Amino acid sequence: MIVSHRHRYVFVHIPKTGGTSLTLALEARVGKDDIILSDTPKGRNRRSRVKDAPARGRLWKHSTLADIEGLVDPAIFADYRVFTLVRNPWARAVSYHRWLRGQGFDHASVRLAKALEFRDFLRHPLTQRQLAVPARHYLTASTGAVAGLCLRLEHLDADLPALEAHLGFSLRPLPHENRSGQGDWRAAYDDAGAALLARLAAEDIARFGYRFDPD
Numbered sequence: 097m098i099v100s101h102r103h104r105y106v107f108v109h110i111p112k113t114g115g116t117s118l119t120l121a122l123e124a125r126v127g128k129d130d131i132i133l134s135d136t137p138k139g140r141n142r143r144s145r146v147k148d149a150p151a152r153g154r155l156w157k158h159s160t161l162a163d164i165e166g167l168v169d170p171a172i173f174a175d176y177r178v179f180t181l182v183r184n185p186w187a188r189a190v191s192y193h194r195w196l197r198g199q200g201f202d203h204a205s206v207r208l209a210k211a212l213e214f215r216d217f218l219r220h221p222l223t224q225r226q227l228a229v230p231a232r233h234y235l236t237a238s239t240g241a242v243a244g245l246c247l248r249l250e251h252l253d254a255d256l257p258a259l260e261a262h263l264g265f266s267l268r269p270l271p272h273e274n275r276s277g278q279g280d281w282r283a284a285y286d287d288a289g290a291a292l293l294a295r296l297a298a299e300d301i302a303r304f305g306y307r308f309d310p311d
Contacts, residue, residue: 098119123136
């Protein structure tokens, strides 16, 4: 999450969508009073600025628009460019499992991913609750108003120009951070698993035109 008063934008970081790479590109031009909620070096350096700050929800890199109310005036959601990254849900689920397996902190999802192969991990109720959260959730204010430009990770060449026009500078080439090295994610699925994920992520699949099979 970045709130840039200098460039008048709010970047909402949905988990496992390539958001760390975009965060690093945006951080290169942040202003001194901009808010950075991330685990990047610059984000860690500014963490003390929001310590004990009033906010409606948790202040961390995956905060939603509703979460940061109190830290910022919700009126800026109408005046600033709000944007996020989205990703093919089938690819995102595989990336999430592989990322969890490489973590060392104590969390139920980490333990689950390390104990289960992907197909069983996908069928667990905890995983299904997490993967069923649509992009809309992150872009919804407490009033119920939804705002935001959604950039598709797989189509950044087509989607980035609209954002860059607002920012007034180029974001490319983007750095590559937190890659899971997953290769062909389709191989991780059986037919039942692919169909299950299609049901869980039906809203985003329909909204962004994602498919399991390649074009």
